[in-house]
Amino acid sequence: MNSLTNKVLEFIKRFDVSEIASADTNPSSNKGGIVTDLGDGSDVVYVPQFLPLEKSRQYFDYIDKHMPWTRPKIRVFGRTVVQPRDVCYISDKGLKEYVYSGFKPDVHYWDDYPLLKEILEKIHKAFPGTHFNSLLINRYNSGNDYVGWHADDEKLYGPNPEIGSISFGCERDFYMKKKSQGQVVGYRPFKRAKTDSAVERHSFKLKHGSLLLMRGNTQRDWLHSVPKRAKVDSVRINLTFRRVMQM
Numbered sequence: 428m429n430s431l432t433n434k435v436l437e438f439i440k441r442f443d444v445s446e447i448a449s450a451d452t453n454p455s456s457n458k459g460g461i462v463t464d465l466g467d468g469s470d471v472v473y474v475p476q477f478l479p480l481e482k483s484r485q486y487f488d489y490i491d492k493h494m495p496w497t498r499p500k501i502r503v504f505g506r507t508v509v510q511p512r513d514v515c516y517i518s519d520k521g522l523k524e525y526v527y528s529g530f531k532p533d534v535h536y537w538d539d540y541p542l543l544k545e546i547l548e549k550i551h552k553a554f555p556g557t558h559f560n561s562l563l564i565n566r567y568n569s570g571n572d573y574v575g576w577h578a579d580d581e582k583l584y585g586p587n588p589e590i591g592s593i594s595f596g597c598e599r600d601f602y603m604k605k606k607s608q609g610q611v612v613g614y615r616p617f618k619r620a621k622t623d624s625a626v627e628r629h630s631f632k633l634k635h636g637s638l639l640l641m642r643g644n645t646q647r648d649w650l651h652s653v654p655k656r657a658k659v660d661s662v663r664i665n666l667t668f669r670r671v672m673q674m
């Protein structure tokens with residue numbers, strides 16, 4: 428076997444796409460995906476293999492090598508900390524500025540990244556109701572990198588933001604849990620409630636080439652996170668497509 432074949436086999440082993448998600452309640456089908464009804468007008472669609480394996484590998488390599496990554500300092504609970512992952516932000520021209528945790532990412536534009544535009548168009552085609560105009564890319568270099576409990580509920584996304592999330596590379600857990608009554612969150616650790624074990628939860632293993640769509644009231648009522656994983660030592664790239672509402 429030549430070394431290219433070996434590399435391909437090793438890759439398939441690392442990024443196995445054969446399993447399906449652990450979406451649990453009332454799963455039904457939607458565009459080849461699994462729909463999880465979260466109740467109260469929220470749902471999540473998970474498409475385990477939205478993009479073909481080999482194409483996903485090309486996207487991964489391109490994004491990994493060519494994006495202008497930064498690992499910014501952000502404000503969490505009044506403290507300045509280095510964000511535990513790399514980021515990069517792409518958007519249409521002339522949109523309202525995106526700021527989270529006191530950090531305003533530099534804006535880059537779609538025209539300079541045709542492969543990202545290609546992915547955006549594939550999502551719009553598969554889910555005609557979606558109209559994303561911006562994209563936050565995260566790179567988790569190892570299991571030490573993570574994102575804490577938060578909702579993507581910034582005002583500039585309007586009352587019912589839809590978020591489209593594409594994952595490449597190392598498979599990681601994506602957790603969801605229902606917000607406690609009256610809870611206000613940004614990118615902050617989730618305050619542990621006494622009845623935490625009773626809080627409704629879902630989990631997904633986000634595979635190489637997968638798409639996860641969060642819809643309806645999901646950002647209003649639920650939190651999500653990608654926790655640390657001690658044993659993970661390879662890179663994961665995640666693209667979250669968003670729609671900034673025009674004034």
Ligand SMILES: O=C(O)CCC(=O)C(=O)O
Pocket residue numbers: 563565574579592601633651653665667
């Ligand atoms: O990496 C992920 O799957 C989630 C990223 C995320 O939640 C975000 O960028 O807001």
Ligand SMILES: [Fe+2]
Pocket residue numbers: 577578579651667
């Ligand atoms: Fe998020």
